[in-house]
Amino acid sequence: MSERISILCSKIENRDLVLPEFQREFTWRKDQSRDLIDSLLKEYPTGSLLFWKTKEAIALKNMPKYEPEGLIEVLLDGQQRLTVLYMLLRDDIPPYYSNEDIEDGKDPRNLYYNIENQDLKYYKQIEMENNPYWVRVCDCFKTNKVSIPEIINEIDHENINLANKISDLHQNLNKLTQIRQVEYPIMFVGEEANLNHALTVFDRVNSKGTPLSEADIALAHLCSAWPKTRRVFKEKLEKLSKQGFDFDLTFLARAMNAVINGRAEYHLLHNLKEEQIAAGWNILDGLLDYVVNFLRDRAYIYGTNDLNTNNVLIPLLGYLSKNELKFQNESDRKKLLFWIYAALFQRRYSGSVDQKLARDLSAIETNNSVDSLLAVLKEDEGDPVVTPESLDTRGVGHPLYNMSCIVIRANDGVDWSNGLKLGRPFGSSYSIQRHHIFPKSLLRDAGYDSGNNLIHQKRVNEIANRVPMTQSGNLDIFNKPPEQYLEVVENNNPGNLKKFMIPTNSSLWKIDNYEQFLAKRRKLIAKEINNFMEGLIKNSNSEKEKTEDKLEKLIEKGESNKIEFKSTLRWNIYAERMDKNIEHSVLKTIAAFLNTDGGSLIIGIDDEKKALGLEMDKFENHDAMLLHLMNIVKDRIGAKFTRFFDINIEKYKGKEVLYLDCRPGLVPAYVKHNNQEKFYIRTGPSTTELSVSEIHEYIQQRFY
Known part of the structure; x- marks a missing residue:
């Protein structure tokens, strides 16, 4: 099946052809848009489109409350092409996008067509302003917007066959406007497909050509x-x-x-x-x-x-x-x-x-x-570790410049002119800029040609010559030599230069000593960054409560909404055999902790707090037991939930027990059991299964 481009644009305009929310944004560059029109002019193949006819009420771009009447056509593949064609043929943004969705530099509507030679270019004033042959592509698709007689009146008639010229121009204009009549081949996902099926096709189609x-x-x-x-x-x-x-x-x-x-x-x-x-x-x-x-x-x-x-x-x-x-x-x-x-x-x-x-x-x-x-x-x-060498010739684009600014802020350094803190000043006049301590003009006059000499350019703009400053402060200092203004800065805010890691030896503020100034400041910056970093981890390892002590205190408290004891992981003590129901009971407790407020599960302890140990579960070793527990959690609750608990084998009254410390989960946790999914929570010292109607309400309250 195929349809004309003009019909497809009408369908988009009338919202009979819609774009699903899961589609990515408009990403084509302007050269891709130009090449599409050029290919259509030259009758090159430009691929096919993929639609999905459905009655499903799915999320659509820019149409949050749209409710279809009967079947709608959903565009699965080809939206970049159709978006370009709609913008050029209609001189407008398609309804599934807003103006904000078309990023700067990607809107193709300033594409121009040379009606004499069929060339396509984006608007350039020097080339096109006084050349009547250049016409805007969007205007070509508007009735009476492009007038051949008016173009003829503006050109030099000498040495041309006027009749042939008029005929050629009409022919070239028609060739462009005939794009509206081009038939685009269309493939369809079956009407019986659901959203997941359509998405699978979408994935596979987009894995070729321009991959997602x-x-x-x-x-x-x-x-x-x-x-x-x-x-x-x-x-x-x-x-x-x-x-x-x-x-x-x-x-x-x-x-x-x-x-x-x-x-x-x-x-x-x-x-x-x-x-x-x-x-x-x-x-x-x-x-x-x-x-x-x-x-x-x-x-x-x-x-x-x-x-x-x-x-x-x-x-x-x-x-x-x-x-x-x-x-x-x-x-x-x-x-x-x-x-x-x-x-x-x-x-x-x-x-x-x-x-x-x-x-x-x-x-x-x-x-x-x-x-x-x-x-x-x-x-x-x-x-x-930062060294002075790692700062040498580095510019403000290097992350070490940001790190130097962080240290200045941490040291409570203030603007050199207005005394403001350099965090989040209000107003454009106080936006943070990157001030040259030694002004570029001063360095240029001293022989540093920052424009043509790469090494000089790096020396002029390197981190050691830059500091954060508000726009107001930067303009106030402007081109003053540092030997004139740095002393004033220090007098106004004693200690401020040290906070900015500025050498306090005033002889280094002279232009003749610029290289020595840079070398000294690199050392100061490296030293201060390293000191700042070391201060974050110094004495950071405080003594933690021993796990054994914590475990003993938990057991003495007895079972509660956040503590549960299990005699075994999989062994039925009374029937003296392996029992899947015992395993399920353990999984119920873990899921309930995840779905409520977290808690501690201790295996190898009976309801009377008696230490039984782990021998009855008959694992080869403790590693095998831990692996088994992790595997059944991954299989029946989900691997994503294992991140919310820690498992250890600990000693309690001479016996080894399994201690699982569970934190509250962030999303609902279900337990697979007998081909069904069950949902559990903690209510006091017990685990409770919720009904289907109760699950929705609980999830809304607990997780949203």
């Missing part, structure tokens, strides 16, 4: 299970952007994975239930606000301009989601700050991002230890 990223595919799966995904993501991105933190959909997909699964592999997002995604988002939504406040209040990071990569926040989100959405202690908080800074200035995520995120999240998941995360960083990137 793994993040795009993961987002599509999230949207298929929870149609609100893209909408709530975009709303959050807009709110965060207003606070100075510019993230993207890929970042949010990674963050969702870290929160829900504690992992980086995108495929783990593919088969989540709607309520798990919604609950995970509910956690991430608030957690992002917490992280933004943490960065501002404790990290001296006031926006993504202070981060050379947003990916450094993913392990932080993974840690917080695994630890009841908070830092476990001040030691962990400082160690994570140390890790964030080191990962930034060591450029941890400059390549192989997904592999490194997987490694970092795994380090947190395995031991629930920030020390493991630090060990991985040190193993991969080396000791995070």
Whole structure:
């Protein structure tokens, strides 16, 4: 089957052809849009389209309340091409997008057509302003907008055959406008297909040609299970952007994975239930606000301009989601700050991002230890120690400049002119700029040609010659030599130069000693960064309560809503045999802890607090027992939930017992049993199964 491009545009305009929410945004570059029109002009093949006819009420782009009457046609493949054609033929944005969705530099509507030679170019004033042959492509599709007689009147008639020229121009114009009549071949997903089937086809089609990223595919799966995904993501991105933190959909997909699964592999997002995604988002939504406040209040990071990569926040989100959405202690908080800074200035995520995120999240998941995360960083990137040499010729684009600014803020350094703190000043006049201590004009006059000599350019612009300053302060100092203004800065705010790591030897402020000034300041910056970093981890390992003591105290309390004893993991004491129901009872308790407020499960203790040990379960060794428990949890509750508990074999009154410490889960946990999924919670010292009607209400209250 095929349809004319003009008919397809009408269907889009009338909302008879719609775009699903799981489709990615308009991503084509302007040259791709131009090449599409050029291919259609030259009658080159441009592929086919893929539609899905359905009665399902699915989430649609920019149409949140759309309710179809009968079958609708959903565009699965070809939206980039049809979006370009709609914009050029209708001179408008298709209804499934808003003006904000078409990013700057991607709108093709300033494409021009040379009606004489059929050339296509984007508007250039010098070339086109006085050349009547250049006409706007959008205008060619409007009635009477492009007039051949008017064009003829503007050209030189000498030495041309006027009749032939008019005929050629009409022919060339018609060739462009005939694009409307081009028949596009269309393939259809069967009407009987559901959303998951359509999504599978969408994935496979987009794995060829212009492939989607793994993040795009993961987002599509999230949207298929929870149609609100893209909408709530975009709303959050807009709110965060207003606070100075510019993230993207890929970042949010990674963050969702870290929160829900504690992992980086995108495929783990593919088969989540709607309520798990919604609950995970509910956690991430608030957690992002917490992280933004943490960065501002404790990290001296006031926006993504202070981060050379947003990916450094993913392990932080993974840690917080695994630890009841908070830092476990001040030691962990400082160690994570140390890790964030080191990962930034060591450029941890400059390549192989997904592999490194997987490694970092795994380090947190395995031991629930920030020390493991630090060990991985040190193993991969080396000791995070800054040397003067590492600053030599580095410019403000290097993350060590941001690190120097963080140290200045931490030292309470203030603007050199107006005395304001350099965090989040209000107003454009007080936006933070990068001031040259030795002005460029002064250095140029001294023989530093910053324009043509690469080494000189690096010397002029290197970190050691730059400091953060408000726009007001920068303009106030402007081109003054440092020997004139630095003494005033120190007099106005004694100690301020030291906070900025400025050499206090005034002889180094002279232009003749510029190289010595840079060398000295590099040493000061390196020293202060290292001291700042060491201060974060010094004396951070406080004495922790011994697990054995904690276990004994728990057992003495007896069973409660957060403590349960089990005699065995799988052995029926009375029937003297292995019993799957015993295993199920253990899994019920774990799921209930996950779905309620967490808790402690101790195996090898009876209801009277008597220590029985682990021998009755007849495992070859303790490792085999731990592996068996982890495997049945992964198989019947889900691997994603193992991140919320720690398991150890401990001693109690001469017997070895299994101690499982479970934290509250972030998404609903079900237990598979006899081909059904059961949902349990803790009610007092017992585990209770909820009915189908009760589950929905409980999930709404507990997880949303």
